[in-house]
């Protein structure tokens with residue numbers, strides 16, 4: 001369904017993504033992991049049309065979408081969420097989700113009804129008439145997911161929708177995400193919560209310094225020496241810094 | 248309020264407005280009503296783009312003046328009937344709106360850049376109108392007075408205020424219906440989404456550029472129609488009235504005071520503005536002070552106070568009061 005080939009994205013002198021490629025087959029949940037700053041969000045933004053890549057291509061459902069604007073990509077059925085949530089703060093939860101529903105529905109009535117259905121699905125019925133500005137972090141993450149889902153996508157790109165949630169909330173979202181896949185939506189997700197990555201994904205890509213360094217089943221990835229090194233190097237430097245502060 | 252109740256209240260208010268000339272017989276109060284509704288329409292034009300769309304313009308006079316000049320020129324220079332002139336006048340406003348919109352939105356100008364672009368256009372048009380022949384330069388255009396009562400309707404000129412009152416009331420109804428439509432349509436939902444967060448809107452399939460273009464065209468059309476009204480009412484147009492800062496300021500102050508992005512905000516703001524304006528005039532006259540710029544100073548003070556203490560305007564205040572009732576309705 002999605003074929004990303006050799007994407008490179010530079011910010012001035014910094015190469016955030018360096019020849020990264022991945023494949024997402026229809027009906028699967030594929031995950032993308034990697035240490036902070038690896039370039040995961042940048043790769044997502046490039047796939048969804050928010051950033052123009054310096055090299056590489058993105059094929060979606062067999063056609064090249066590399067040069068398309070984000071709204072055009074959304075209309076073809078590929079939608080992303082934002083790691084840093086972007087709610088329409090002055091609109092209610094229902095109105096927020098309805099904006100997504102309008103991607104397919106012209107009627108206001110139908111879009112508002114669809115918004116309620118989606119809110120139900122992601123467990124936001126209780127907050128449905130609250131302004132988005134009043135939501136907690138967990139609520140905002142859910143809203144981000146709900147809005148994207150309401151556009152009726154065939155491929156959903158989820159960027160750390162579980163970050164900052166407690167264990168129960170994570171379990172909730174894992175259930176919701178699984179339900180979304182069962183309804184026929186393909187999913188590519190960025191996630192740091194390994195418990196979720198393990199239980200949800202069929203296949204995992206590991207990004208480090210802008211390049212894919214390994215891919216395979218999630219369990220194998222967790223044990224892969226290249227992956228451990230990528231994370232441990234990162235962890236080690238943190239430990240060093242902590243040691244330095246103590247001294 | 249239920250939808251049915253709301254319709255009943257709206258129809259009641261309309262009936263009251265239609266009956267107003269039976270009650271208000273003094274020329275002074277008639278003029279007060281006409282000017283209040285006029286600024287309400289002007290403000291609604293601004294509100295569509297600024298309030299609902301978040302694209303704050305400092306130069307809405309450019310649309311007002313364009314509509315007004317085309318309405319005046321077609322009559323004086325080409326002998327058109329005023330009714331026939333309306334469509335080209337409004338379309339000219341839309342054309343200018345599309346041009347400014349294309350330049351600004353294509354290159355992603357937002358916030359104060361957009362405000363400055365609109366201001367610059369209004370200034371450029373003012374200078375242009377002062378220097379070219381067709382607008383008769385700085386001295387302005389005067390329409391021929393025609394107070395033949397038999398031709399009042401065909402010539403859109405009325406001997407008393409009542410005719411103009413109904414004319415601006417009709418425009419007010421149109422402006423309110425446009426705002427109502429914005430609040431109840433896909434286009435409006437997309438426009439507000441763009442105002443709130445353009446990236447998120449794009450991610451959800453909204454072509455932000457196209458939405459802003461539509462908004463500026465609708466906004467310009469309403470504002471130009473206010474210009475058409477002005478010309479028929481005052482039978483004159485000059486570069487300062489058309490493109491000077493006065494109309495740009497009124498267009499934005501009314502909705503900011505009343506409540507940006509609300510249906511009744513611009514009208515409510517205009518009522519307050521003119522109420523305060525008249526009060527100031529009366530007080531200063533009583534005190535023997537005669538200072539022509541004083542009302543603008545008062546508007547400025549009001550604006551600063553509103554932005555500091557009531558950023559969502561008077562409608563925001565009313566809504567906050569009404570909120571307990573609203574949540575009870577949903578419970």
Ligand SMILES: Nc1ncnc2c1ncn2[C@@H]1O[C@H](COP(=O)(O)OP(=O)(O)O)[C@@H](O)[C@H]1O
Nearest residue numbers: 011014016034035036037038039040041042043
């Ligand atoms: N808009 C930008 N301008 C400049 N540098 C950026 C920008 N976005 C991301 N970066 C840099 O690119 C690198 C990758 O960031 P990001 O894609 O957010 O990583 P991740 O999502 O994997 O944590 C980081 O070094 C980050 O500072």
Ligand SMILES: [Mg+2]
Nearest residue numbers: 040041042083
């Ligand atoms: Mg990230």
